[in-house]
Amino acid sequence: MKPRASAGAIVSLISLPVAMLFAWPAVAQKPKPKESYPRNVELCSGRERAPLDARIGGCTALIDAAQDMTTTGLAIAYNNRGNAYAAQGDYDRAIQDFDRSIELNPTYTKPFNNRGVAYFRKHEYELATAAFDQAIKLNPNYGQAFANRAEAYLKTNDYxxxxxxxxxxxxxxxxxEGLWNGRCWSRAILGALQAALEDCNKALQSGSANAATYDSRGLIYLKTGQFGAAIDDYSAALxxxxKLASALYGRGLAKLKQGDKAGGDGDISAAKAIQGSIGDDFARYGVQ
Structure with missing residues (x-):
């Protein structure tokens, strides 16, 4: 997959950041009243914007007092601590906590989605897809899980x-965030160019556009022979x-089509210096 800004939501996922990873913190249920519990619940729930270590500590305190918590509350505490670990980039610990949350409450959808985001961040896209599958099976109306699974499919070129x-x-x-741009890119690759253009324009009109949006629309213009418009959009992306290799390469092709050999060769060389396989990607996109 070419090194391009995330087409959709995960990256910011899973920027993704899982933010991205699109991991949604939940509020832990308050267990039996104890002096320290309300504070730990506040920290674990993330309602105070506390540092991640403090959030982890609050969740850990709740988990250590498991005998005083409901199973549901304990599952939420594990899920929330997993979110904090993921935000630190410690995806293995995050996955362990999401696994434990699921063991405690197999009908709790968020840890399935969040586990998928963690796998996505580890570039384990098949495992990510499987986790999103489970979240969607539990809740067929889970829009974020659909968006995250779409991002995982993009990473495996399953447009x-x-x-x-x-x-x-x-x-x-x-x-x-990112849905219209993500669908624009997918449709552009698949050749549904008018529908793709409408999606990219929607992203631009909504104010959610980023470099990937201009890159996607540049590909549409390149495929439809509107080389000046393609150059404009690729330049906007850059x-x-x-360092967006796809925008450099696409702009280079458009310049060559307009007869600018020096400018086109320069962009293409710069793109290949960033990603040597970029030409193979464009061949897969249907552009030589």
């Missing part, structure tokens, strides 16, 4: 399934992300 998941995510939660 058809990605587009289908973006359809579902947009139907359920059309205001989630002003946001100067």
């Amino acid at each position: 058809a399934h990605a587009a289908q998941d973006y359809d579902q995510a947009i139907r359920l939660e059309p205001n989630l 002003r946001i992300d100067p």
Whole structure:
């Protein structure tokens, strides 16, 4: 997969950041009253914007007092601590906590989604997809899980399934960040160019556009022979992300089509210096 800004929601996922990873913290249920419990609940729930170590400490205190908590509350504490570990980049510990949360409450959807985000961050996309599958099976209206699974499909070049998941995510939660851009990119690759253009324009109109949006629309213009418009969009993408290999390569192709051999060769060389396989990617996208 080319090194391009996330098409959709995870990255900010899983920027993703899992933010991205699109891990949604939940509020821990308050157990039997004890002097320290309210404070630990506040920390574990993330309501105070406390440092991650403090959030982890609050959740750990609740987990250590497991005998005083309901099973549901304990599952939430594990899920929330997993979110904090993921935010620190400690995805293995995060996954362990999400696993424990699921063991305690197999019908709790958030740890399935959050586990998928953690696997996504580890670049284990098949495991991520499987986790999102489970979240969606439990809750067929889980728009964020559809959006996250679409991102995982993009990473494995499964654009058809990605587009289908973006359809579902947009139907359920059309205001989630990155959805219109993600579907634009998927449709552009698949050749549904007019529909893709409408999605990219929607992203731009909503104010959620980023370098990937201009990069996606640049590909549409490149495929439809609108080389000047393609150069404009690729240049806009590069002003946001100067190292975006796909935008450099696409702009180079558009310049060559306009007869600018020096400019085109320069962009293509710069793109290959960032990602040597970028030409193979564009061949897969249907552009030589």
